[in-house]
Amino acid sequence: MKNGLKQTVRAIIFLAMALILLWLSFRDIGFQDLWATLRRADYLWLLPAAVMTLISFFIRAHRWNLLIEPLGRKGRLINVYHAVATGYLANLIFPRLGEVTKCAALSEREKIPFDRLVGTMLVERTVDMLTVVALLGLTLIAGSTTTGSFLSENVIAPFSAKLSSSAISATMILLLLLALLIMVAVLYFALRKKLSDKPLFKKLYQFTDGIIDGLKSIARLRRRWEFILYTVLLWVVYLLMTYFPLLCLDSTAGLGLDGGLFILVIGSFGMAAPVQSGLGAFHWIVSRGLLVAYGIPLQEGLAFATLSHESQLVLIALLGAISFFALFGTRRGKILPSAVIDKAS
Numbered sequence: 001m002k003n004g005l006k007q008t009v010r011a012i013i014f015l016a017m018a019l020i021l022l023w024l025s026f027r028d029i030g031f032q033d034l035w036a037t038l039r040r041a042d043y044l045w046l047l048p049a050a051v052m053t054l055i056s057f058f059i060r061a062h063r064w065n066l067l068i069e070p071l072g073r074k075g076r077l078i079n080v081y082h083a084v085a086t087g088y089l090a091n092l093i094f095p096r097l098g099e100v101t102k103c104a105a106l107s108e109r110e111k112i113p114f115d116r117l118v119g120t121m122l123v124e125r126t127v128d129m130l131t132v133v134a135l136l137g138l139t140l141i142a143g144s145t146t147t148g149s150f151l152s153e154n155v156i157a158p159f160s161a162k163l164s165s166s167a168i169s170a171t172m173i174l175l176l177l178l179a180l181l182i183m184v185a186v187l188y189f190a191l192r193k194k195l196s197d198k199p200l201f202k203k204l205y206q207f208t209d210g211i212i213d214g215l216k217s218i219a220r221l222r223r224r225w226e227f228i229l230y231t232v233l234l235w236v237v238y239l240l241m242t243y244f245p246l247l248c249l250d251s252t253a254g255l256g257l258d259g260g261l262f263i264l265v266i267g268s269f270g271m272a273a274p275v276q277s278g279l280g281a282f283h284w285i286v287s288r289g290l291l292v293a294y295g296i297p298l299q300e301g302l303a304f305a306t307l308s309h310e311s312q313l314v315l316i317a318l319l320g321a322i323s324f325f326a327l328f329g330t331r332r333g334k335i336l337p338s339a340v341i342d343k344a345s
Contacts, residue, residue, distance in 0.1 A: 011094045014275050021273075021280025025287060029299055037303040041248040046311045049244040053315055056237045060084050060124075063230040066223055067120035068112065075110040082323035083109065089320020092313065095274045099125070109327050115208075131235055132268045139261060239264055245308040251300040252290070262293060277316070282309050 026034075061081040068074055075083075087102030103117040195201035221227055243260035246252040252259065266289045273281035286308075287301030 011276075014095050015279075018275035018279035018281075021275065021284055023280075025280060025283040025302060025305075029302055033299055034303060034306075037249070037299060038306070040250075041303070041307060043248060043307075045244045045247040046307065049241050049308075049311065050315050052237050052241040052244070053312060054319070056234060056241065057081055057084050057088075057319065059230055059234045059237060063227060063234065064120065064124060066221060066227045066230070067123055068117070069223075070221060071112070071116050071120070073110070073112040073116075075106055075112060079109050079327065080106060082327045085316075085319045085323035086327065087320075088316045089324060091277050092317060092320070093276065095276055105324075105327055127231060131231065132265065135235070135261065136265050139265060235264075241312075242267065242308070245304060245311070248307050249300060249304055251296055252304050255294060259294065262289065277313060278309070279313075 058077075058081055061077060061084045064084065065074060065077060065080050068080075083102045083106040086105045087098035089098070090101035091098035099121050100118075103114055103121055106112060107114040107117055192205060196205055239257065239260050242264045243257055246255050246259060246263075255262075263286055266285050267278075267282055270282035270285040271278035275281055283302060283305040286305040287298050290296040290301035290304065291298055
């Protein structure tokens with residue numbers, strides 16, 4: 001099976017999962033009532049949310065450039081921005097394809113080695129994941145019973161129950177996987193001299209070396225405090241992106257920034273689901289979160305999730321398409337898809 005066909009089949013599978021999640025989210029909702037709620041919404045508040053989205057793209061581009069700089073191959077900010085936006089567009093097609101796409105796009109445009117860009121991207125993802133964990137911890141330490149009760153009832157308790165019912169098997173599987181991982185790592189590095197002559201392994205070693213070099217870039221950052229500042233600023237902008245759509249509906253307008261922070265945290269888990277741009281997963285977790293934490297009816301919660309998610313989806317599609325053609329134009333438009341399929345396979 002060719003690489004392009006494999007990616008297409010995977011995309012269809014993940015889209016089917018998203019549609020199932022959407023069905024689970026909306027199955028108990030009367031669409032006439034939901035439509036009536038959406039018609040009463042004040043859509044003007046989506047404009048500042050859109051502005052925040054655009055700002056977040058530029059912040060993320062500048063922060064990524066700070067990680068690329070120690071590699072000695074800093075890209076033009078506008079091209080880095082276009083690569084970021086193109087990556088978000090790719091996530092609408094295939095989950096996490098955006099990570100590969102933005103690295104491939106910038107590599108093609110700025111002639112920066114792809115494997116080294118992957119390393120910097122992994123640093124970005126790690127920092128973002130740690131930020132979400134820190135925000136979660138912050139809300140719990142600050143006494144946010146809404147976040148704590150929701151996660152306890154819907155995530156922690158079910159997971160603990162399932163884990164305790166098969167604690168021995170789970171421990172054995174974890175130990176076996178850990179032992180296997182250690183063995184593979186030891187053999188990988190111990191046999192490097194013998195395997196490096198073979199074309200397949202030579203390419204693999206070059207790729208892993210590039211990733212390690214990229215990960216080391218955070219230790220070589222010349223402007224660490226600037227990187228931290230942009231990270232904080234990025235998540236403040238994300239909070240505002242979440243907060244402004246709350247003002248569209250009377251039922252959610254009074255939740256304030258605390259409500260925005262709650263949705264930002266739980267919505268991040270929904271966006272991390274292996275479906276296109278969190279489709280379905282975001283709707284489910286946000287609507288149920290608003291119901292459990294604030295007593296907001298499912299219909300109102302789904303109306304908010306739909307307004308927030310779909311407005312972002314349309315904006316990302318528009319900005320991503322503009323950036324794609326800004327980087328490659330119509331004549332060279334086939335370069336990126338072929339490069340992405342090659343890198344992702």
